[in-house]
Amino acid sequence: MKQFFYPSSVAILGVSPRPGNMGRNILANLENIGFPGEIFLVSPKGGELGGRPIYSSVAELPQTPDLAVVLTPAATVPGLVEDCGQKGVKRMVIETGGFRELADDRRSLENQIVEASRKYGMRFIGPNCIGVICTESKLSVPFPLLDRPIRPGGLSILAQSGGIGLTYLHGCSENKVGVAKFCSMGNKLNVNERDLLAYLVDDPQTEAILLYLESIVDGRALYDLIRSTSKPVVVHKSNIGATSHAIASSHTAALANDDAVVDAALKQAGAIRAHTVHECMQIVKGLSLPKPKGRRLAIISRSGGHAVVSADAAFRHDMVLPPFPEEYLAPIQEATRASVIHLQNPLDLGDLFHFELYVDIVKNALAQEDFDAVVMVHGYRGPEVEVSRQFVAKVGELCKQAGKPVALVLLVDPEEMIEAAKLSSIPLFPFAEEGILALSCSQKAGGIPVTDRLGCAEGFDQDMAQRLLASAGPDGWLDLPEALHLLNAARIPVAxxxxxxxxxxxxxxxxxxxxxxxxxxxxxxxxxxxxxxxxxxxxxxxxxxxxxxxxxxxxxxxxxxxxxxxxIGGGQELIMGIKRDPGFGPVVLLGLGGVTAEALGDVSLRLAPVDDNEAGQMMDELKGAALLKGFRGRPPVSRAALLEAVMRLAILADRMPAIAELDVNPLLAGPGGVMAVDARVRVAGDLPKPGH
Amino acid sequence: MKQFFYPSSVAILGVSPRPGNMGRNILANLENIGFPGEIFLVSPKGGELGGRPIYSSVAELPQTPDLAVVLTPAATVPGLVEDCGQKGVKRMVIETGGFRELADDRRSLENQIVEASRKYGMRFIGPNCIGVICTESKLSVPFPLLDRPIRPGGLSILAQSGGIGLTYLHGCSENKVGVAKFCSMGNKLNVNERDLLAYLVDDPQTEAILLYLESIVDGRALYDLIRSTSKPVVVHKSNIGATSHAIASSHTAALANDDAVVDAALKQAGAIRAHTVHECMQIVKGLSLPKPKGRRLAIISRSGGHAVVSADAAFRHDMVLPPFPEEYLAPIQEATRASVIHLQNPLDLGDLFHFELYVDIVKNALAQEDFDAVVMVHGYRGPEVEVSRQFVAKVGELCKQAGKPVALVLLVDPEEMIEAAKLSSIPLFPFAEEGILALSCSQKAGGIPVTDRLGCAEGFDQDMAQRLLASAGPDGWLDLPEALHLLNAARIPVAxxxxxxxxxxxxxxxxxxxxxxxxxxxxxxxxxxxxxxxxxxxxxxxxxxxxxxxxxxxxxxxxxxxxxxxxIGGGQELIMGIKRDPGFGPVVLLGLGGVTAEALGDVSLRLAPVDDNEAGQMMDELKGAALLKGFRGRPPVSRAALLEAVMRLAILADRMPAIAELDVNPLLAGPGGVMAVDARVRVAGDLPKPGH
Structure with a gap:
């Protein structure tokens, strides 16, 4: 993948002096960012552009470019891939649209591209994308003209849609979020989010990753990659409704995923899921600040109302507000004239207008060991502008010096926001709620260590399981005794x-x-x-x-x-199951049983296998989890036994891909343990052979 | 209330030439907005300011002002209220802070103000507020300097917090939302949201209302007012967590409300509840557009990715996307050069760069009877700016001509957003999700007609109910037979x-x-x-x-x-109950019964009494409502009987204020009817006397 981002020469296929030609924007972007390597232009009619010759074919190029960027009509693309292959080009970015996203009959064109690329061992990004940017190598080949400089930094962006990708790219520049790499992936015929994510996880320039996806091709690999890295990963996965699916499919040829599985997998992997563009922008702003080490916020506000709203946001986003220490408050108390403020957290600065003191207030809050992050809500107008701008400029420095984040919220008009942003070295937030959301996500972000999820594999009788699965009838279903024996083979207790x-x-x-x-x-x-x-x-x-x-x-x-x-008498009824997602593979399910709970749909999902923590989270995140923990004087169910059963089921799901679906309903749980009393198992695909 | 907004003369108490005096801002605001009436200045030291005399006391004023605005230290306020009373002033705005929001020992100051105002039959707003604005009468008395003109229009804003109030006021001006009236209410010692809302509901200038509240004093009256008006009312009720409560109480002396009751009451009244400042701003932007008559959106986007995100938002906000008619699409199809777009709703304009056609695309979409609103997502840069600005200016006109809303989403940088806003006559949205949220809320907003909620009062034996309640023991509880007889008196079936x-x-x-x-x-x-x-x-x-x-x-x-x-055998277990909220009065509750449902907390609340529709919504919004409607082959419960029982219980709650709490648990429901088999009733306060 690195060669896509660090080519020493680039050929642009489809540049011409014709008015409206968009290939010229690619050239302009490369020139504007200051690409230091060779640039070759190719177009059938030849000619020249801005002092550069336009070669009439790839064959004519004086050397083999490291990267070829294509923006020509769809019908010409297979031929150009062939030409590039013959020339020895190994990496292409195909920006042309008009393939399967337009009509199914364009798939043959796509197939030709794939075949040609295979023949020559090439990798390509696209088609139907806007290309690649790397701020380190100064590469920028999108076809829309990027009229603003891109701020270099640690966030890398992978986007299935060029339009959304640009929105995030521009949003980062406007919001003081520096970018390392950018890639719009389009139809993902060859290179997909898995390939690119694997690269970014190891890329030393990339500190955090934003993924915009409309479909997930290999969910399991994506999950493994996100889980494996300690870099924060934000995923904006759209295309959740039926109508969205129709438009996504015509736009980047995206297939729909089961959103409940996507949600569970992202949570399990430690990714942050963003649901809207606005929310996603706030989250990446948070990631560009130092990471809060914990949930303890110091909130300082010039407005009491915004302090209340901030405290609500802290409550919603699971952050805590410890009291300020006496010695922190003393100088503030001294400075307040009419003492119309009540000193607590959130701290309402009320009529404290000593702006010079504001710097100390923030600095001292950052120095307190009791706080992991500071939220500063500052509104100003008129005569306060000059001194406030100095304050804004200073806060970024304080934040960096302390290695702690400050969510700087400015309640100012849009014009002043633009001016303040020029002076600030850190992102600015429009309201406290956005800043607190950002800090909360940043705090939670990062890989979740993989513990030993296979401890419960002990005793699993795989041969027996295979023999039992081989007994499935032509419809794929196991008979009840075999289904129950299968649970026994996985050492899940059965009545x-x-x-x-x-x-x-x-x-x-x-x-x-x-x-x-x-x-x-x-x-x-x-x-x-x-x-x-x-x-x-x-x-x-x-x-x-x-x-x-x-x-x-x-x-x-x-x-x-x-x-x-x-x-078996008594016990809490639970349901437990396996399903197999086309993208994410084996999924385990735990839910409350009985008709009421089933009508309420109270279930929790995780990709298999699961460790102790994950099984525990599944149990704890059930809405009716209280029922398992001694509700209304009932004895609590054995947590250890329940988690073990879930872990063992997940081992079964993981080891036996032939299981298409499995339901244990009910699993009876009590203080002494759990016990399956009924089970259904369906086998699909190639049946396993006993003894391999 | 009208006199607060339409005074013919205003006295400002606390203006002085001293540097840092904030009373001068009040004067400046009045002058800037062009207040046509007389302005008097009062300050103990006398003198003059900008050619106006400063009177040293209220007594010295040459005439009695219609409105006195106070911004002096808290300790001086009771005396000034007395002075104003003696002078015959009937309306005051007390902006001074430092009362109960600072410390409990300041309550005596507040009491003195209240007493003085009572003595003279005065009404006052505040203390601890920033005052009142009326764009029609050109009154503007907030103490912060408002350096931008306020756009006149139909939205009136009531805010418990001055800071949040200003944020909304400025936000409206920046977002093309015109304002009719503004009032920051502060500690609400005399005038509260009920008084002001009652006025705004009848105010011909006010077309929509935004309420920011940290506490609700008389929830029932608020509910009745919101329910009674067809004007859309947006309520941003904050102060939902324990920490929020502490800061709200020290800031505007706000008490906490039960948020579940607040939520139910607002929903029942037809109000739109906003949860964050950002969300609230989007909603009021939507309310300033023509109201969509239905849920059918036409989404048009220049970016396929933004089209997908738009479709997700439509799905989340319960809007629908009917297909575009053939005759609508034909000219667009003709105009697309490379036909890289797939024509559906959302419509991805892809490479259609004929900006002149964009006007027709929007105009024709507005003309379609199949659509209630249009979302136009437009991004532009560089050479497209000029023609795009013309388009932006035109869309507002189209929207007004058609009497249908367009959510105009501009994907541009902040500088261009400011320029575009200058040209647009309608609000602009930063992303499609915000625009669709706004349209959805606007579509749902407006009063809910009050139907006959008392039909179920027929047969209610009030004398019997009173006698039964009088039998409560010293602890307030009724014995079981009396509790069951009470249900019988309300004609709720009992086993x-x-x-x-x-x-x-x-x-x-x-x-x-x-x-x-x-x-x-x-x-x-x-x-x-x-x-x-x-x-x-x-x-x-x-x-x-x-x-x-x-x-x-x-x-x-x-x-x-x-x-x-x-x-009684079989039947679905339900729970039904009454509780009494200090602010909102009698509340009825319906929930699924049985230990599982209770652990899941599946309940629905409404203020009593309730009509058929409301009882039906309570049933339908239960998460496990499916259980009542024939789940897994079970017979559905009798909807009519269940709704009647809820309505009859609500009558009981409404007529018998002595009932502090009542639980029917379980209520058994089946196809043939419902039947209470156990009940608990607690009486509080003055016990009713039998016989009246």
């Missing part, structure tokens, strides 16, 4: 059960298990909804009852087998 | 029951009711948690069982009475 072939067999099983027992008919897909079909009978108290029920079941349903199971 | 005094009595009762029955011990507060104490026995199937259980209960618990109740 004791025995398989029986007839009524006498069932009675014998019941005598062994002890009463009361449950009887379930086993017979393939048509009996999956056993309760409705009369295929489940509960509360059989003695041999006679078992015999009668079993006989009736055999007569009516003609099942292949019967399951006789110990009836 | 058939009989009160018994001993075991034989209980058996006789059970024989009359029919088996199975439930037995409950009745004996005052110590038996309220009957289940834990063994005071409830279920499933008694015959006389013998009843006799044994009753005898055991009598021996063990020595209850005063027993309740024998028919045991």
């Amino acid at each position: 004791p059960f025995v398989t029986a072939l007839d009524a006498e067999d069932a009675v014998h099983a019941a005598e062994t298990l002890g009463y009361p027992v449950v009887l379930k008919a086993v017979g393939g897909a048509e009996l999956l909804h056993k309760t409705e079909a009369g295929g489940v009978v509960l509360g059989l108290e003695d041999a006679e009852a078992v015999r009668a029920a079993a006989q009736k079941m055999m007569d009516r349903l003609k099942p292949q087998r019967l399951v006789v199971m110990q009836q | 058939p029951f009989v009160t018994a005094l001993d075991a034989e009595d209980a058996v006789h009762a059970a024989e009359t009711l029919g088996y199975p029955v439930v037995l409950k011990a009745v004996g005052g507060a110590e038996l309220l948690h009957k289940t834990e104490a063994g005071g409830v026995v279920l499933g008694l199937e015959d006389a013998e069982a009843v006799r044994a259980a009753a005898q055991k209960m009598m021996d063990r618990l020595k209850p005063q009475r027993l309740v024998v109740m028919q045991q």
